[in-house]
Amino acid sequence: MSSLPSLSPTERTTLSRMKIRAVTDRSALYALLDDALICHLGVVRDGAPLVLPTGYGRDGDTLYLHGSTGASSLRLAGGGIEVCVTVTQLDGIVYARSINNHSMNYRSAVIVGEARPVVDADAKTHALHVITDHLAPGSWEHARDVNAKEFAGVSVLALDLAEASLKIRATGPGDDQEDIDANEAWAGVLPIHTVFGEPEPCAEVVGIPVPAHVSGRGKATE
Amino acid sequence: MSSLPSLSPTERTTLSRMKIRAVTDRSALYALLDDALICHLGVVRDGAPLVLPTGYGRDGDTLYLHGSTGASSLRLAGGGIEVCVTVTQLDGIVYARSINNHSMNYRSAVIVGEARPVVDADAKTHALHVITDHLAPGSWEHARDVNAKEFAGVSVLALDLAEASLKIRATGPGDDQEDIDANEAWAGVLPIHTVFGEPEPCAEVVGIPVPAHVSGRGKATE
Numbered sequence: 250m251s252s253l254p255s256l257s258p259t260e261r262t263t264l265s266r267m268k269i270r271a272v273t274d275r276s277a278l279y280a281l282l283d284d285a286l287i288c289h290l291g292v293v294r295d296g297a298p299l300v301l302p303t304g305y306g307r308d309g310d311t312l313y314l315h316g317s318t319g320a321s322s323l324r325l326a327g328g329g330i331e332v333c334v335t336v337t338q339l340d341g342i343v344y345a346r347s348i349n350n351h352s353m354n355y356r357s358a359v360i361v362g363e364a365r366p367v368v369d370a371d372a373k374t375h376a377l378h379v380i381t382d383h384l385a386p387g388s389w390e391h392a393r394d395v396n397a398k399e400f401a402g403v404s405v406l407a408l409d410l411a412e413a414s415l416k417i418r419a420t421g422p423g424d425d426q427e428d429i430d431a432n433e434a435w436a437g438v439l440p441i442h443t444v445f446g447e448p449e450p451c452a453e454v455v456g457i458p459v460p461a462h463v464s465g466r467g468k469a470t471e
Numbered sequence: 472m473s474s475l476p477s478l479s480p481t482e483r484t485t486l487s488r489m490k491i492r493a494v495t496d497r498s499a500l501y502a503l504l505d506d507a508l509i510c511h512l513g514v515v516r517d518g519a520p521l522v523l524p525t526g527y528g529r530d531g532d533t534l535y536l537h538g539s540t541g542a543s544s545l546r547l548a549g550g551g552i553e554v555c556v557t558v559t560q561l562d563g564i565v566y567a568r569s570i571n572n573h574s575m576n577y578r579s580a581v582i583v584g585e586a587r588p589v590v591d592a593d594a595k596t597h598a599l600h601v602i603t604d605h606l607a608p609g610s611w612e613h614a615r616d617v618n619a620k621e622f623a624g625v626s627v628l629a630l631d632l633a634e635a636s637l638k639i640r641a642t643g644p645g646d647d648q649e650d651i652d653a654n655e656a657w658a659g660v661l662p663i664h665t666v667f668g669e670p671e672p673c674a675e676v677v678g679i680p681v682p683a684h685v686s687g688r689g690k691a692t693e
Binding site: 287290361396421440445453 | 508509511512513514515518519520521522523524526553554555556557559561563564566567568569570571573575577579581583599603606607610611613614615616617618621624625643644650651653654655656657658659660661662663664665666667668669670671672673675676677678679680681682685688
Protein backbone atom coordinates (compact mmCIF):
# COMPACT_ATOMS: atom_id res chain seq x y z
CA MET A 250 0.00 0.00 0.00
CA SER A 251 2.83 2.40 0.68
CA SER A 252 3.90 2.06 -2.94
CA LEU A 253 0.68 3.61 -4.15
CA PRO A 254 0.83 7.28 -5.02
CA SER A 255 -1.07 9.43 -2.60
CA LEU A 256 -4.02 11.49 -3.70
CA SER A 257 -3.12 14.90 -5.04
CA PRO A 258 -5.74 17.29 -3.80
CA THR A 259 -6.08 20.58 -5.56
CA GLU A 260 -7.62 23.61 -3.94
CA ARG A 261 -11.03 22.33 -4.97
CA THR A 262 -10.64 18.98 -3.31
CA THR A 263 -8.64 20.06 -0.28
CA LEU A 264 -10.93 19.74 2.67
CA SER A 265 -11.70 23.00 4.32
CA ARG A 266 -13.01 21.41 7.50
CA MET A 267 -12.26 18.38 9.61
CA LYS A 268 -8.85 17.85 8.13
CA ILE A 269 -8.30 15.11 10.65
CA ARG A 270 -10.64 13.02 8.57
CA ALA A 271 -8.91 13.58 5.25
CA VAL A 272 -7.17 10.51 3.97
CA THR A 273 -4.54 10.61 1.27
CA ASP A 274 -4.00 6.89 0.88
CA ARG A 275 -4.98 5.91 -2.64
CA SER A 276 -5.67 2.32 -1.60
CA ALA A 277 -8.37 3.58 0.78
CA LEU A 278 -9.98 5.42 -2.13
CA TYR A 279 -9.91 2.23 -4.20
CA ALA A 280 -11.40 0.23 -1.34
CA LEU A 281 -14.32 2.62 -0.95
CA LEU A 282 -15.01 2.75 -4.68
CA ASP A 283 -14.90 -1.03 -4.87
CA ASP A 284 -17.15 -1.48 -1.81
CA ALA A 285 -19.88 1.00 -2.72
CA LEU A 286 -22.48 0.14 -5.34
CA ILE A 287 -23.50 3.52 -6.72
CA CYS A 288 -22.19 7.04 -6.95
CA HIS A 289 -23.95 10.38 -7.03
CA LEU A 290 -23.07 12.24 -10.22
CA GLY A 291 -23.29 16.02 -10.11
CA VAL A 292 -23.39 18.24 -13.16
CA VAL A 293 -24.36 21.84 -13.81
CA ARG A 294 -27.41 22.20 -16.04
CA ASP A 295 -28.68 25.65 -17.00
CA GLY A 296 -26.56 27.06 -14.21
CA ALA A 297 -28.16 24.88 -11.55
CA PRO A 298 -26.81 21.75 -9.87
CA LEU A 299 -28.25 18.36 -10.76
CA VAL A 300 -27.33 15.23 -8.79
CA LEU A 301 -28.36 11.75 -9.91
CA PRO A 302 -27.55 8.26 -8.64
CA THR A 303 -25.44 6.42 -11.19
CA GLY A 304 -23.85 3.01 -11.59
CA TYR A 305 -20.12 2.82 -12.11
CA GLY A 306 -17.06 0.62 -12.15
CA ARG A 307 -13.37 1.21 -11.50
CA ASP A 308 -10.36 -0.01 -13.45
CA GLY A 309 -7.10 1.27 -12.03
CA ASP A 310 -7.32 5.03 -11.94
CA THR A 311 -10.29 5.25 -14.28
CA LEU A 312 -13.89 5.44 -13.17
CA TYR A 313 -16.50 4.38 -15.73
CA LEU A 314 -19.98 5.84 -15.36
CA HIS A 315 -22.97 4.04 -16.79
CA GLY A 316 -25.52 5.76 -18.99
CA SER A 317 -28.63 3.83 -18.10
CA THR A 318 -29.72 6.18 -15.36
CA GLY A 319 -29.76 9.93 -15.68
CA ALA A 320 -29.06 9.79 -19.38
CA SER A 321 -29.62 13.48 -19.95
CA SER A 322 -27.05 14.37 -17.33
CA LEU A 323 -24.58 11.92 -18.87
CA ARG A 324 -25.05 13.48 -22.28
CA LEU A 325 -24.32 16.84 -20.75
CA ALA A 326 -21.32 15.46 -18.98
CA GLY A 327 -20.01 13.92 -22.18
CA GLY A 328 -20.06 17.28 -23.83
CA GLY A 329 -17.04 18.43 -21.90
CA ILE A 330 -18.80 19.61 -18.79
CA GLU A 331 -17.15 19.27 -15.45
CA VAL A 332 -18.58 16.55 -13.21
CA CYS A 333 -18.41 15.78 -9.50
CA VAL A 334 -18.73 12.13 -8.54
CA THR A 335 -19.37 11.45 -4.87
CA VAL A 336 -19.38 7.98 -3.34
CA THR A 337 -20.49 7.59 0.28
CA GLN A 338 -20.73 4.63 2.62
CA LEU A 339 -22.41 5.03 5.99
CA ASP A 340 -20.77 2.89 8.65
CA GLY A 341 -22.50 3.94 11.87
CA ILE A 342 -24.54 6.39 13.89
CA VAL A 343 -22.39 8.14 16.51
CA TYR A 344 -24.30 8.79 19.73
CA ALA A 345 -22.67 11.44 21.90
CA ARG A 346 -23.29 12.70 25.45
CA SER A 347 -24.33 16.00 23.86
CA ILE A 348 -26.74 16.61 20.99
CA ASN A 349 -24.15 18.71 19.24
CA ASN A 350 -21.53 15.99 19.06
CA HIS A 351 -23.75 13.40 17.45
CA SER A 352 -22.30 12.36 14.14
CA MET A 353 -22.00 9.59 11.61
CA ASN A 354 -19.18 7.24 10.81
CA TYR A 355 -18.73 7.19 7.07
CA ARG A 356 -16.38 7.08 4.15
CA SER A 357 -16.86 9.54 1.34
CA ALA A 358 -14.90 10.22 -1.83
CA VAL A 359 -15.34 13.31 -3.96
CA ILE A 360 -13.87 13.11 -7.44
CA VAL A 361 -13.96 16.06 -9.81
CA GLY A 362 -12.84 16.42 -13.39
CA GLU A 363 -13.96 16.40 -16.98
CA ALA A 364 -15.59 13.14 -17.97
CA ARG A 365 -15.06 11.93 -21.52
CA PRO A 366 -17.41 9.74 -23.55
CA VAL A 367 -16.04 6.28 -24.27
CA VAL A 368 -16.74 5.73 -27.96
CA ASP A 369 -14.07 3.35 -29.28
CA ALA A 370 -15.76 -0.05 -29.52
CA ASP A 371 -13.07 -2.06 -27.73
CA ALA A 372 -12.75 0.56 -25.01
CA LYS A 373 -16.52 0.72 -24.58
CA THR A 374 -16.78 -3.06 -24.36
CA HIS A 375 -14.07 -3.02 -21.72
CA ALA A 376 -15.87 -0.27 -19.81
CA LEU A 377 -19.15 -2.20 -19.87
CA HIS A 378 -17.28 -5.26 -18.60
CA VAL A 379 -15.82 -3.23 -15.74
CA ILE A 380 -19.21 -1.74 -14.85
CA THR A 381 -20.88 -5.16 -14.98
CA ASP A 382 -18.19 -6.71 -12.80
CA HIS A 383 -18.85 -4.00 -10.25
CA LEU A 384 -22.65 -4.25 -10.25
CA ALA A 385 -22.97 -7.99 -10.70
CA PRO A 386 -19.67 -9.87 -10.64
CA GLY A 387 -19.98 -13.09 -12.63
CA SER A 388 -22.79 -11.86 -14.85
CA TRP A 389 -20.46 -10.92 -17.71
CA GLU A 390 -19.65 -14.61 -18.10
CA HIS A 391 -23.14 -15.92 -17.27
CA ALA A 392 -25.62 -13.72 -19.12
CA ARG A 393 -26.19 -13.08 -22.83
CA ASP A 394 -23.69 -10.70 -24.40
CA VAL A 395 -24.56 -7.17 -25.39
CA ASN A 396 -25.80 -7.13 -28.98
CA ALA A 397 -25.16 -4.40 -31.53
CA LYS A 398 -28.39 -2.52 -30.92
CA GLU A 399 -27.93 -2.58 -27.15
CA PHE A 400 -24.31 -1.56 -27.53
CA ALA A 401 -25.31 1.49 -29.54
CA GLY A 402 -27.99 2.42 -27.04
CA VAL A 403 -25.81 2.62 -23.98
CA SER A 404 -23.44 5.42 -23.11
CA VAL A 405 -20.36 5.28 -20.93
CA LEU A 406 -18.24 8.07 -19.53
CA ALA A 407 -14.68 7.80 -18.24
CA LEU A 408 -13.35 9.96 -15.42
CA ASP A 409 -9.75 9.92 -14.23
CA LEU A 410 -9.18 9.50 -10.51
CA ALA A 411 -6.79 12.42 -10.62
CA GLU A 412 -8.47 15.06 -8.52
CA ALA A 413 -10.03 13.36 -5.55
CA SER A 414 -10.49 13.73 -1.83
CA LEU A 415 -11.42 11.09 0.69
CA LYS A 416 -12.89 11.58 4.13
CA ILE A 417 -13.20 8.83 6.67
CA ARG A 418 -14.79 9.05 10.11
CA ALA A 419 -14.45 5.82 12.02
CA THR A 420 -14.42 6.49 15.73
CA GLY A 421 -16.56 7.23 18.74
CA PRO A 422 -18.06 10.58 19.65
CA GLY A 423 -15.82 13.59 20.18
CA ASP A 424 -17.46 14.68 23.41
CA ASP A 425 -16.30 17.47 25.70
CA GLN A 426 -14.29 16.19 28.65
CA GLU A 427 -16.80 17.61 31.13
CA ASP A 428 -19.61 15.68 29.43
CA ILE A 429 -17.52 12.51 29.57
CA ASP A 430 -16.79 13.10 33.25
CA ALA A 431 -20.44 13.84 34.03
CA ASN A 432 -21.38 10.37 32.70
CA GLU A 433 -25.02 11.36 32.42
CA ALA A 434 -25.80 10.03 28.95
CA TRP A 435 -25.00 6.92 26.99
CA ALA A 436 -22.47 7.31 24.20
CA GLY A 437 -21.20 4.99 21.54
CA VAL A 438 -21.62 3.83 17.98
CA LEU A 439 -24.51 1.97 16.37
CA PRO A 440 -22.93 0.19 13.39
CA ILE A 441 -24.67 0.17 10.01
CA HIS A 442 -24.25 -2.81 7.71
CA THR A 443 -25.43 -3.26 4.17
CA VAL A 444 -26.18 -6.90 3.45
CA PHE A 445 -27.62 -9.01 0.67
CA GLY A 446 -30.82 -10.96 1.27
CA GLU A 447 -31.97 -14.23 -0.26
CA PRO A 448 -31.94 -14.26 -4.09
CA GLU A 449 -35.45 -14.04 -5.57
CA PRO A 450 -35.59 -15.89 -8.92
CA CYS A 451 -37.97 -14.80 -11.66
CA ALA A 452 -41.00 -17.06 -11.98
CA GLU A 453 -40.13 -17.92 -15.59
CA VAL A 454 -36.69 -19.29 -14.73
CA VAL A 455 -36.98 -23.07 -15.05
CA GLY A 456 -34.39 -25.59 -13.94
CA ILE A 457 -31.58 -23.09 -13.41
CA PRO A 458 -30.38 -23.01 -9.81
CA VAL A 459 -29.21 -19.73 -8.33
CA PRO A 460 -25.65 -19.47 -9.64
CA ALA A 461 -22.73 -19.20 -7.24
CA HIS A 462 -21.89 -15.69 -8.36
CA VAL A 463 -25.28 -14.62 -6.99
CA SER A 464 -25.80 -16.89 -3.98
CA GLY A 465 -22.17 -16.59 -2.93
CA ARG A 466 -22.05 -12.84 -3.02
CA GLY A 467 -21.23 -12.85 0.63
CA LYS A 468 -21.34 -9.26 1.64
CA ALA A 469 -22.80 -6.09 0.31
CA THR A 470 -21.08 -2.87 1.14
CA GLU A 471 -19.63 -2.69 4.60
CA MET B 472 -52.73 8.74 1.11
CA SER B 473 -54.98 9.90 -1.71
CA SER B 474 -55.61 13.12 0.20
CA LEU B 475 -51.99 14.15 -0.10
CA PRO B 476 -51.17 16.56 -2.89
CA SER B 477 -49.18 14.98 -5.67
CA LEU B 478 -45.72 16.20 -6.54
CA SER B 479 -45.65 19.07 -8.98
CA PRO B 480 -42.80 18.47 -11.33
CA THR B 481 -41.49 21.36 -13.34
CA GLU B 482 -39.56 20.90 -16.54
CA ARG B 483 -36.41 20.46 -14.50
CA THR B 484 -37.73 17.65 -12.40
CA THR B 485 -39.83 15.90 -15.01
CA LEU B 486 -38.07 12.69 -15.80
CA SER B 487 -36.82 12.53 -19.32
CA ARG B 488 -36.35 8.77 -19.30
CA MET B 489 -38.03 5.77 -17.70
CA LYS B 490 -41.22 7.60 -16.99
CA ILE B 491 -42.63 4.33 -15.86
CA ARG B 492 -40.56 4.71 -12.77
CA ALA B 493 -41.70 8.21 -11.93
CA VAL B 494 -43.91 8.36 -8.89
CA THR B 495 -46.07 11.31 -8.05
CA ASP B 496 -47.38 10.13 -4.72
CA ARG B 497 -46.20 12.55 -2.09
CA SER B 498 -46.44 9.93 0.66
CA ALA B 499 -43.86 7.82 -1.20
CA LEU B 500 -41.51 10.81 -1.21
CA TYR B 501 -42.03 11.24 2.52
CA ALA B 502 -41.40 7.54 3.11
CA LEU B 503 -38.10 7.62 1.24
CA LEU B 504 -36.91 10.77 2.98
CA ASP B 505 -37.82 9.29 6.35
CA ASP B 506 -36.15 5.95 5.59
CA ALA B 507 -32.85 7.21 4.24
CA LEU B 508 -30.19 8.55 6.58
CA ILE B 509 -28.27 11.00 4.42
CA CYS B 510 -28.72 13.03 1.29
CA HIS B 511 -26.27 14.18 -1.34
CA LEU B 512 -26.29 17.97 -1.56
CA GLY B 513 -25.26 19.47 -4.88
CA VAL B 514 -24.25 23.10 -5.36
CA VAL B 515 -22.44 25.03 -8.05
CA ARG B 516 -19.12 26.43 -6.89
CA ASP B 517 -16.99 28.52 -9.26
CA GLY B 518 -19.09 27.18 -12.11
CA ALA B 519 -18.40 23.54 -11.27
CA PRO B 520 -20.62 21.02 -9.52
CA LEU B 521 -19.87 19.99 -5.94
CA VAL B 522 -21.70 17.10 -4.29
CA LEU B 523 -21.33 16.32 -0.58
CA PRO B 524 -23.05 13.86 1.74
CA THR B 525 -25.16 15.75 4.26
CA GLY B 526 -27.38 14.94 7.20
CA TYR B 527 -30.95 16.13 7.13
CA GLY B 528 -34.39 15.86 8.63
CA ARG B 529 -37.92 16.40 7.33
CA ASP B 530 -40.84 18.21 8.89
CA GLY B 531 -43.91 18.24 6.67
CA ASP B 532 -42.85 19.77 3.38
CA THR B 533 -39.63 21.25 4.70
CA LEU B 534 -36.25 19.57 4.50
CA TYR B 535 -33.63 20.77 6.97
CA LEU B 536 -29.99 20.31 6.00
CA HIS B 537 -27.31 20.12 8.62
CA GLY B 538 -24.19 22.21 8.53
CA SER B 539 -21.73 19.91 10.22
CA THR B 540 -20.50 18.33 6.99
CA GLY B 541 -19.59 20.22 3.88
CA ALA B 542 -19.78 23.53 5.65
CA SER B 543 -18.37 25.54 2.78
CA SER B 544 -21.02 24.21 0.42
CA LEU B 545 -23.72 25.02 2.95
CA ARG B 546 -22.47 28.56 3.29
CA LEU B 547 -22.66 28.89 -0.46
CA ALA B 548 -26.10 27.40 -0.47
CA GLY B 549 -27.24 29.76 2.24
CA GLY B 550 -26.27 32.69 0.09
CA GLY B 551 -29.21 32.17 -2.21
CA ILE B 552 -27.65 29.61 -4.51
CA GLU B 553 -29.77 26.90 -6.02
CA VAL B 554 -29.27 23.46 -4.53
CA CYS B 555 -30.10 19.94 -5.63
CA VAL B 556 -30.73 17.42 -2.86
CA THR B 557 -30.75 13.79 -3.91
CA VAL B 558 -31.71 10.93 -1.62
CA THR B 559 -31.20 7.36 -2.82
CA GLN B 560 -31.94 3.97 -1.33
CA LEU B 561 -30.69 0.84 -3.03
CA ASP B 562 -33.10 -2.05 -2.65
CA GLY B 563 -31.63 -4.77 -4.86
CA ILE B 564 -29.39 -5.92 -7.68
CA VAL B 565 -31.44 -6.96 -10.71
CA TYR B 566 -29.89 -9.91 -12.55
CA ALA B 567 -31.17 -10.28 -16.12
CA ARG B 568 -30.76 -12.97 -18.81
CA SER B 569 -28.83 -10.37 -20.79
CA ILE B 570 -25.97 -8.14 -19.65
CA ASN B 571 -27.78 -5.11 -20.99
CA ASN B 572 -30.89 -5.55 -18.88
CA HIS B 573 -29.07 -5.79 -15.58
CA SER B 574 -30.28 -3.04 -13.30
CA MET B 575 -30.83 -1.98 -9.73
CA ASN B 576 -33.97 -1.68 -7.69
CA TYR B 577 -33.89 1.65 -5.92
CA ARG B 578 -35.81 4.67 -4.77
CA SER B 579 -34.43 8.09 -5.52
CA ALA B 580 -35.73 11.57 -4.87
CA VAL B 581 -34.35 14.70 -6.51
CA ILE B 582 -35.35 17.97 -4.88
CA VAL B 583 -34.31 21.31 -6.31
CA GLY B 584 -34.82 24.82 -5.09
CA GLU B 585 -33.26 27.69 -3.23
CA ALA B 586 -32.30 26.78 0.29
CA ARG B 587 -32.61 29.42 2.95
CA PRO B 588 -30.53 29.72 6.13
CA VAL B 589 -32.53 29.14 9.30
CA VAL B 590 -31.48 31.96 11.61
CA ASP B 591 -34.39 32.65 13.95
CA ALA B 592 -33.49 31.01 17.25
CA ASP B 593 -36.76 29.15 17.78
CA ALA B 594 -36.88 28.00 14.18
CA LYS B 595 -33.25 26.87 14.34
CA THR B 596 -33.86 24.97 17.56
CA HIS B 597 -36.83 23.28 15.92
CA ALA B 598 -34.74 22.42 12.87
CA LEU B 599 -31.99 20.90 15.02
CA HIS B 600 -34.64 18.87 16.84
CA VAL B 601 -35.98 17.59 13.51
CA ILE B 602 -32.50 16.71 12.25
CA THR B 603 -31.61 14.97 15.52
CA ASP B 604 -34.86 12.99 15.49
CA HIS B 605 -33.95 11.80 12.00
CA LEU B 606 -30.34 10.85 12.72
CA ALA B 607 -30.80 9.53 16.23
CA PRO B 608 -34.40 9.40 17.41
CA GLY B 609 -34.56 9.65 21.20
CA SER B 610 -31.28 11.49 21.56
CA TRP B 611 -32.92 14.92 21.77
CA GLU B 612 -34.48 13.82 25.07
CA HIS B 613 -31.51 11.76 26.29
CA ALA B 614 -28.37 13.79 25.56
CA ARG B 615 -27.19 17.17 26.82
CA ASP B 616 -28.87 20.12 25.17
CA VAL B 617 -27.12 22.34 22.67
CA ASN B 618 -25.45 25.22 24.50
CA ALA B 619 -25.13 28.79 23.24
CA LYS B 620 -21.67 28.36 21.76
CA GLU B 621 -22.62 25.15 19.99
CA PHE B 622 -25.84 26.73 18.75
CA ALA B 623 -23.94 29.59 17.17
CA GLY B 624 -21.47 27.23 15.56
CA VAL B 625 -23.94 25.11 13.65
CA SER B 626 -25.72 26.12 10.49
CA VAL B 627 -29.02 24.83 9.16
CA LEU B 628 -30.65 25.31 5.79
CA ALA B 629 -34.31 24.85 4.94
CA LEU B 630 -35.48 23.63 1.55
CA ASP B 631 -39.14 23.39 0.54
CA LEU B 632 -40.28 20.08 -0.92
CA ALA B 633 -41.94 21.99 -3.73
CA GLU B 634 -40.00 20.95 -6.80
CA ALA B 635 -39.26 17.27 -6.50
CA SER B 636 -39.23 14.09 -8.53
CA LEU B 637 -39.24 10.54 -7.30
CA LYS B 638 -38.17 7.42 -9.14
CA ILE B 639 -38.84 3.94 -7.90
CA ARG B 640 -37.71 0.70 -9.49
CA ALA B 641 -39.03 -2.31 -7.64
CA THR B 642 -39.42 -5.25 -9.97
CA GLY B 643 -37.59 -8.03 -11.76
CA PRO B 644 -35.52 -7.69 -14.91
CA GLY B 645 -37.09 -6.34 -18.08
CA ASP B 646 -35.69 -9.02 -20.33
CA ASP B 647 -36.51 -9.54 -24.00
CA GLN B 648 -39.12 -12.23 -24.55
CA GLU B 649 -36.72 -14.33 -26.62
CA ASP B 650 -34.20 -14.32 -23.77
CA ILE B 651 -36.94 -15.36 -21.34
CA ASP B 652 -38.01 -18.16 -23.68
CA ALA B 653 -34.42 -19.30 -24.21
CA ASN B 654 -34.12 -19.87 -20.43
CA GLU B 655 -30.34 -20.00 -20.68
CA ALA B 656 -29.40 -17.74 -17.81
CA TRP B 657 -30.60 -17.20 -14.25
CA ALA B 658 -32.58 -14.05 -13.61
CA GLY B 659 -33.95 -12.47 -10.49
CA VAL B 660 -33.33 -9.97 -7.76
CA LEU B 661 -30.73 -10.01 -5.00
CA PRO B 662 -32.24 -7.84 -2.25
CA ILE B 663 -30.12 -5.30 -0.40
CA HIS B 664 -30.87 -4.51 3.23
CA THR B 665 -29.33 -1.88 5.45
CA VAL B 666 -29.33 -3.01 9.06
CA PHE B 667 -28.04 -1.83 12.40
CA GLY B 668 -25.47 -3.91 14.24
CA GLU B 669 -24.87 -4.27 17.97
CA PRO B 670 -24.39 -0.95 19.80
CA GLU B 671 -20.76 -0.32 20.79
CA PRO B 672 -20.60 1.75 23.98
CA CYS B 673 -17.70 4.11 24.66
CA ALA B 674 -15.24 2.71 27.18
CA GLU B 675 -15.77 5.68 29.51
CA VAL B 676 -19.52 5.08 29.85
CA VAL B 677 -20.03 3.64 33.33
CA GLY B 678 -23.24 2.15 34.66
CA ILE B 679 -25.47 3.39 31.85
CA PRO B 680 -27.10 0.55 29.92
CA VAL B 681 -27.70 0.95 26.21
CA PRO B 682 -30.90 3.00 26.11
CA ALA B 683 -33.98 1.65 24.35
CA HIS B 684 -33.87 4.36 21.69
CA VAL B 685 -30.53 2.89 20.59
CA SER B 686 -30.94 -0.84 21.21
CA GLY B 687 -34.53 -0.83 19.99
CA ARG B 688 -33.79 0.91 16.72
CA GLY B 689 -35.08 -2.10 14.90
CA LYS B 690 -34.32 -1.43 11.32
CA ALA B 691 -32.05 0.80 9.40
CA THR B 692 -33.08 1.84 5.93
CA GLU B 693 -34.87 -0.79 3.97
